[in-house]
Amino acid sequence: MTRQLSFSQAVNEAMAISMREDQDVILLGEDVAGGAAVDHLQDEEAWGGVMGVTKGLVQEFGRDRIIDTPIAEAGYVGAAVTAAATGMRPIAELMFNDFIGSCLDEVMNQGAKLRYMFGGKAKVPLTIRTMHGAGFRAAAQHSQSLYSFFTHIPGIKVVIPSTPYDAKGLLLESIFDDDLVVFFEDKTLYTMKGEVPEGSYRIPFGKADIKRSGEDVTIVAIGKMVHTAIKAADELAKHGIEAEIVDPRTLSPLDEDTILSSVEKTGRLVVVDEANPRCSAATDIAALAADKGFDYLDAPVKMVTAPHTPVPFAPTLEDIYLPTPDKIVKAVQEMTGSELAI
Amino acid sequence: MSKKEAAWMFQKMLEIRHFEDRVHEIFGTGVLPGFVHLYAGEEAIAVGLCSHLDDNDYITSTHRGHGHCIAKGCDLDGMMAEIYGRSTGLCKGKGGSMHIADVEKGMLGANGIVGGGFPLAVGAGLTHKLKKTGSVAVCFFGDGANNHGTFHEGINMAAIWDLPVIFVAENNGFGEATPFHYASSCKSIADRAISYNIPGETVDGKDVIAVREAAKRAVERARNGEGPTLIECVTYRNYGHFEGDAQTYKGEEKVKHLHDLDAIKKFYTYLTEQGIMTEEELDQMDEDVRKDIDRAVEFAEKSPHPLPEQLLEDVYVSYKTNGGAGA
Numbered sequence: 166m167t168r169q170l171s172f173s174q175a176v177n178e179a180m181a182i183s184m185r186e187d188q189d190v191i192l193l194g195e196d197v198a199g200g201a202a203v204d205h206l207q208d209e210e211a212w213g214g215v216m217g218v219t220k221g222l223v224q225e226f227g228r229d230r231i232i233d234t235p236i237a238e239a240g241y242v243g244a245a246v247t248a249a250a251t252g253m254r255p256i257a258e259l260m261f262n263d264f265i266g267s268c269l270d271e272v273m274n275q276g277a278k279l280r281y282m283f284g285g286k287a288k289v290p291l292t293i294r295t296m297h298g299a300g301f302r303a304a305a306q307h308s309q310s311l312y313s314f315f316t317h318i319p320g321i322k323v324v325i326p327s328t329p330y331d332a333k334g335l336l337l338e339s340i341f342d343d344d345l346v347v348f349f350e351d352k353t354l355y356t357m358k359g360e361v362p363e364g365s366y367r368i369p370f371g372k373a374d375i376k377r378s379g380e381d382v383t384i385v386a387i388g389k390m391v392h393t394a395i396k397a398a399d400e401l402a403k404h405g406i407e408a409e410i411v412d413p414r415t416l417s418p419l420d421e422d423t424i425l426s427s428v429e430k431t432g433r434l435v436v437v438d439e440a441n442p443r444c445s446a447a448t449d450i451a452a453l454a455a456d457k458g459f460d461y462l463d464a465p466v467k468m469v470t471a472p473h474t475p476v477p478f479a480p481t482l483e484d485i486y487l488p489t490p491d492k493i494v495k496a497v498q499e500m501t502g503s504e505l506a507i
Numbered sequence: 508m509s510k511k512e513a514a515w516m517f518q519k520m521l522e523i524r525h526f527e528d529r530v531h532e533i534f535g536t537g538v539l540p541g542f543v544h545l546y547a548g549e550e551a552i553a554v555g556l557c558s559h560l561d562d563n564d565y566i567t568s569t570h571r572g573h574g575h576c577i578a579k580g581c582d583l584d585g586m587m588a589e590i591y592g593r594s595t596g597l598c599k600g601k602g603g604s605m606h607i608a609d610v611e612k613g614m615l616g617a618n619g620i621v622g623g624g625f626p627l628a629v630g631a632g633l634t635h636k637l638k639k640t641g642s643v644a645v646c647f648f649g650d651g652a653n654n655h656g657t658f659h660e661g662i663n664m665a666a667i668w669d670l671p672v673i674f675v676a677e678n679n680g681f682g683e684a685t686p687f688h689y690a691s692s693c694k695s696i697a698d699r700a701i702s703y704n705i706p707g708e709t710v711d712g713k714d715v716i717a718v719r720e721a722a723k724r725a726v727e728r729a730r731n732g733e734g735p736t737l738i739e740c741v742t743y744r745n746y747g748h749f750e751g752d753a754q755t756y757k758g759e760e761k762v763k764h765l766h767d768l769d770a771i772k773k774f775y776t777y778l779t780e781q782g783i784m785t786e787e788e789l790d791q792m793d794e795d796v797r798k799d800i801d802r803a804v805e806f807a808e809k810s811p812h813p814l815p816e817q818l819l820e821d822v823y824v825s826y827k828t829n830g831g832a833g834a
Contacts, residue, residue: 195683200756202689210755212684235654235690236621236682266620267655302540302592304603306619473829474822478603479592480540481812 168363173218173355175329176294179336180219180256182365184226187254190340193232193241194258198223201233215260216296216355238264242293243271246345249291250279256340259295261303262311262349276345277320291346292339298351298389299439299476299487308476308483310388310440315347316416316449322370323417325349327391329359331414334368342370351389371418375427379407382433382497385424385450386410390437390488397493406497416446424450425458432463435496437488442470464500469493508716513783514792516558516715520550520771521796522583523574527746529800530573530590534750540592543604546574548745551770552677553578555718555740556645559726563642565613565631567624569677570605571744572617575647579614581607587803593810600813601821621682622652625661625674632670632735643671643729651682653696662735666703671729673722676739677712683748684756700737712740713770716777743768 170178184190197219199212213220223231234241238259245257259265265272272293279287299308316323322344326332332350339346376391377398386394391412398408409427413419428434434454438447451466469488477483527547534543546553549571557578560566568575576586581597589596590604597609608616615631618624628646635642652658653676665672676696680687693699700707706728710717718740725736743764747754754761766772778784819828 196685199684201685203686203756203758205758206756210753212755215683233685233689235685236651237654237656239656240654264620267622267657302603303542304605304619305601306605307542472819474819477601477813477818478541478598478606479594479600479813481592482601482815482818485815485818 167360169358170329170361171355172329172332172350172357172359173216175333175361176218176336176350177221178361179333179340180222181225183337183340184222184230186365189252189254190256191230191232191248191253192219192222192256192258193234193245195234195236195260197258198228198231198233201228214258216352218350218355219258238268239271242268243275245291246271246276246279246289249289250287254290254340256292256294259293261307262295262297263306263309265295265311265314272321272345272347273318277318281320288343289345290343292336292348293346294336294348294350296352297349298353299471299483300353302478302480302483303352304478305475312347312349312387312416313440313445313449316446320345321417322346322415323349324370324415325388326414327354327376327388327412329357329361331368331374333361334366335414337365338367338370341367349388354389368414370415371420372414373420373423374412374414375409375423376412377408377410379409379431381406381431382408382435382501383424383427383431384408384410384435384437384493386412386437387416387446388439390439393488393490394437394493396490397497400490400494401497406501408497419453421453421457424453425461428454428458429461432461433500434462435467435469435493435500437469437493439471439487441473442468443473445470467496467500469496508783510783512558513778516554516719517774517778517784517789518792518796519554519557519578520715520774521793522799523547523550523553523577524771525796525800526577526583526586526803527573529804531746531750533804539590541603541605543590543750544571544748545744545746545750546571548764548770549677549679549712549742550574551715551718551774552675552712552740552742553647555715556673556675556722558719559722560613560643560645562611562613563640565615565628565642565644567615567628567631567644567646568617569624569647569649569652570617570619570621571649572607573604576607576609576614576617580612581609581614583799583803584806585609587807588810591807591810592812593807594813594817595806595810599817599821601817622648622655622657624648624652625657628672628674629661629665629670632665632672633668635671636668641730643673643726645673645675647675647677649682650676650678650680650687650691650696651685653699654690662703662705662737665735666705669732669734671732672735673725673729674735674737676737677742678739679742679744681748681756684752686756695739697737697739705735705737707737707739709739709741712742713768713773715770715774
């Protein structure tokens with residue numbers, strides 16, 4: 166049997182490989198080792214991040230490279246920007262993407278713009294790993310999906326893997342990329358297992374992955390929505406509709422060609438995104454189809470997204486906040502009408 | 508201290524302790540959703556401070572906010588229902604443990620963002636100053652937040668504008684799993700007051716009388732328009748950073764804090780030795796509070812879940828729902 170790892174283990178392994186390959190790779194964040202300067206604490210008992218994703222790294226690489234920071238996001242993310250610009254290759258862990266509110270300037274006005282403002286005379290090989298996503302009952306300030314925020318800013322690359330395999334390959338690509346990358350990890354995917362090869366491999370940016378082939382409708386799904394879309398596709402298949410699921414994997418750069426080719430083949434596009442719907446990755450991809458793929462479309466583009474509200478705490482509300490397979494099936498039904506019987 | 512005041516303080520400390528112990532117990536059974544951060548062990552701070560406040564005074568809180576809510580007078584039933592995510596919760600189940608709020612009680616919300624409270628308290632203080640209310644704002648924050656940039660921005664502004672704000676550090680020794688002495692380049696948080704030219708003092712945060720006295724000086728100063736104060740209360744949390752934390756970073760001191768140094772035991776001894784209240788009275792209060800908590804749990808468990816349409820409500824004042832924007 167091929168080796169199975171959880172999403173969390175895949176992320177951990179990518180970091181470990183990168184740190185073995187390159188002494189300049191360091192990790193900074195809140196409790197990424199855990200229990201700094203606690204005399205009695207053995208490293209193997211340390212947290213390794215609030216979700217345990219970085220557990221074990223401090224044992225192999227020591228506290229000089231796995232650096233616990235004060236709870237001071239502007240401080241350590243900003244420091245990571247210039248550590249990157251001056252010779253290191255840092256990974257900064259922003260525990261929840263919601264905390265970008267505390268360090269947006271460092272990312273948006275400093276890290277993203279250094280190279281351009283300096284006329285190409287600087288590079289910022291920094292990877293910001295951050296946790297996102299609803300469905301964990303973590304409420305409004307710990308559940309957002311803010312990748313469209315970063316996609317909007319030139320100078321930032323935005324990566325959002327949906328499987329353990331993609332997570333490892335994309336994180337290695339991120340760490341060794343010479344630009345600022347924001348790497349999104351869905352907290353509800355950490356325990357998901359999948360095939361992950363040993364050793365180093367990299368998945369190039371801007372290369373979408375077709376997670377399922379089909380002829381009748383293209384579903385572009387982002388992050389964990391890939392799995393929601395797969396469930397919807399299984400249901401649609403029972404009714405004779407074959408959906409093609411395109412996982413962009415990176416939102417900046419965006420693999421326009423793969424999305425447009427798929428739409429050309431199927432004539433229909435549904436975009437599934439758990440983020441809020443205005444000025445989002447979903448609207449961006451819908452606009453791509455309208456702008457460059459209008460002639461391919463047999464029906465208006467549909468979006469299945471969260472509503473325009475914060476993430477609610479109550480489980481009963483959070484469950485209806487998120488896109489579901491049913492909502493995707495319904496969207497496909499609406500666009501196919503009687504043409505493809507359901 | 509009058510008997511009435513003493514009884515109120517002891518009552519609130521018990522409410523916090525039993526509420527938190529009970530939430531800990533229920534969380535262990537897996538029925539509570541989300542993240543829960545418990546305040547047990549730190550009761551003397553919220554209660555000592557809030558003993559000088561009324562509903563017109565504001566407080567800002569932290570992710571460890573249940574104790575602040577209780578001390579500020581939030582309803583126990585409504586709090587418990589909020590933690591259960593029910594529609595009868597103080598925030599209709601939309602906020603949860605980390606966002607419990609009751610603006611009418613002057614409770615401006617628990618907060619999921621470390622360091623979030625400093626500027627929020629400054630804003631509330633600004634309102635008090637401009638409207639000449641004579642009321643104050645109290646900013647509770649942890650030792651982790653004392654290294655956040657908002658600490659500096661918030662306290663500095665409160666100081667230059669002489670705002671009626673009291674900054675209350677709850678130094679429980681750890682920001683998450685990281686010790687205070689590692690993360691903070693200062694011997695005490697109170698020392699940092701010097702840079703803002705305001706009074707700063709450190710008190711035993713397990714001693715409700717000590718906290719209450721320091722708070723009295725700070726609240727009087729604020730009400731008199733003399734500006735902010737920084738109070739550091741040294742304490743310890745009985746539970747982990749969050750429920751589920753193995754707390755491997757804690758050492759032997761843990762046992763001492765749970766027993767000998769316990770804030771409620773200390774106050775119990777004080778009240779009985781001073782003859783302010785009898786053991787019988789205090790024990791009866793303990794029994795009654797346990798029943799109150801039982802009732803709160805029962806209320807929460809019997810409460811309805813929010814209705815689907817509530818998902819779209821409360822986003823804007825101007826629209827009944829979310830404005831129809833892409834819903």
